[in-house]
Amino acid sequence: MTQRRSFEIGTGLFILLGFAALGYLATQTTSLANYRQGPTYALKARFTNIGQLKLRAPVKVAGVRIGSVQTIELEPDRLEALVTLAIDKRFSQLPDDSAAAVFTSGLLGDQYVALQPGGSPEMFKDGDEVVLTQSSMQLEELIGKYLVGGNSPGKNEKDDAKASGTN
Amino acid sequence: MTTPRSNGVFGSGLAEIGAIGLFLLSVLSAVPRSLRYLRETVRQVYFIGAMSLVIIATCGLFVGMVLGLQLYYVLSKFGGTAALGSVVSLSLYRELGPVVTALLFAGRAGTSITAEIGLMRATDQLSAMEMMAVDPLAYVVTPRFLAGILAMPLLACIFNLMGILGAHVVGVSWLGLDNGTFWSNMTDSVDVWTDVINGVWKSLVFGGVVTLLAAFQGYTTAPTSEGVAYATTRTVVYSAIATLAIDFLMTAFLM
DSSP states (O other), X not given: OHHHHHHHHHHHHHHHHHHHHHHHHHHHSSGGGGXXXXXXXXXXXXXXXXXXXXXXXXXXXXXEEEEEEEEEEEOTTTOOEEEEEEEEGGGOOOBTTOEEEEEESTTTOOEEEEEEOOOOSSBOOTTOEEOEEEOOOOHHHHHHHHHXXXXXXXXXXXXXXXXXXXX | OOSOOSSSOOOOHHHHHHHHHHHHHHHHHTHHHHGGGHHHHXXXXXXXXXXXXXXXXXXXXXXXXXXXXHHHHHHHHTTOGGGHHHHHHHHIIIIIHHHHHHHHHIIIIIHHHHHHHHHHHHXXXXXXXXXXXXXXXXXXXXXXXHHHHHHHHHHHHHHHHHHHHHHHIIIIIISOOOHHHHHHHHHHHOOIIIIIIHHHHHXXXXXXXXXXXXXXXXXXXXXXXXXXXXXXXHHHHHHHHHHHHHHHHHHHHHO
């Protein structure tokens, strides 16, 4: 009888331990761990090009994660990407002239949204829009600009002038 | 299927594969009948799962430590030691966890299943069960098969956990990698479904394959001490080959 009890207890412990390991691996070592954030507030940002930015990509200030990308939509009228950022409520002291940029972590890493704090005394509120944005750097675009710019520098300057004029 | 092979010499490989396929079908058809012997399944989970825990956990720890050392050495050449956590966890979840656990499981639990069932065959216990109207497939083979399918993913998860722990000890405590970098790189690059759950699927299949092969070798062994010895050896050889071959197929499909 005691032997039977001992293997039943052993089996139960083993199964518990196994599922606990699975639970730990699934929730603490994967992207699910990044869900573990308290109440958040939303910020919107428009980008002309978001590159490979994905849902749940991190939002960082000074390299520290403060939130994640919640939705990515294409605005039908302006044909720009409208990105909603869910920022942790703990980081509510973001000046409302902060700039958002899409960066790549490392040489080959995933893309993330970096917020560069400005100097305004006013802080962002829930639902505000980040006006100053910088789109993701496209390697092909940079190479193309470099090649074109190398051949005829005047044309490149003209393009830049035209682009700033339309903005 | 109930007649044992007359000797250790088996015919063509095709006949062997066909026999294993038929054996799988009869084991699956015996599953509803084996529900009467649920306690036997629990006992088998203890013997082939819980008793394998120590070897799996120890090996997982050392595999993680070796991975940590080797990858740190390689990654430091590219200035990418920050990626240690994610590389270790991805290689454990996707490949090493399921495969190494299956190989260890074949050595620890598979051989004991073959030897036990083979000895039952050699001492005519299986025939005696049939005589008493107890289906040996439902009472002996199927509980081990089900226990293998249940125990293997749990063992693989424990192996992975110990591996991460080992890599953490080497990378963070010994080599001075930043703790936050280790974990945040891991959480940024590991996905639950494509990495963790795919590994669980793999180990589920490996558990079924290893226990099926082990039970088949024991069930069809030549009823001599030499036959049992050969059957035990074949269990390890076939399990290793089948595990790696199925691993390749599953990786190709689950990618």
